[in-house]
Amino acid sequence: MNGSYYILAGAGVAIMVLALLFSSRRSKRDRMPAAPQLNIEEVEATLQRFVLQIKQEKEAESEAFYKSNAQLKKELADAKGRLDKVERELAELRTARRQPASPDQQESSGEAADVLSMRERYRRVFELMQEGLGPDEIAKRLGAGRGEIDLILSLAKPREAGAANE
Structure with missing residues (x-):
């Protein structure tokens, strides 16, 4: 340079x-x-x-x-x-x-996910039930069968009770 x-x-x-x-x-x-x-x-x-x-x-x-x-x-x-x-x-x-989660955590998270997915899937049924309508009235409003509504509500009750206890 x-x-x-x-x-x-x-x-x-x-x-x-x-x-x-x-x-x-x-x-x-x-x-x-x-x-x-x-x-x-x-x-x-x-x-x-x-x-x-x-x-x-x-x-x-x-x-x-x-x-x-x-x-x-x-x-x-x-x-x-x-x-x-x-x-x-x-x-x-x-x-x-x-690392896998502990079995208890997996089971409880799986149940919570089931309850949430059921609630999301049948959201309108649960909304009408919270408004105080019975299964017959819900079936009429949604155009679904009474047995279907009873089945949805009966499946949701044990899962909700299990999720609430945890």
């Missing part, structure tokens, strides 16, 4: 020297009054300022690059940490899901 800046500085010096040479030859040919010529010390001072400016710009750019690189590394480490945490949580959830 340092070599490229010196090459650019050298090219700049060469261009300036060539420009001075061409301008001096042109002025001699045209016999016009010559522009004040720069002496070598002024050219060297200008070149030194130019090289110094290039070095300062290079240092500023490299510092910005290193800061950006450090920040990206920090963000990457944070992201890796979050990923590890999520992977651990996922593994814990998978192992918890694989």
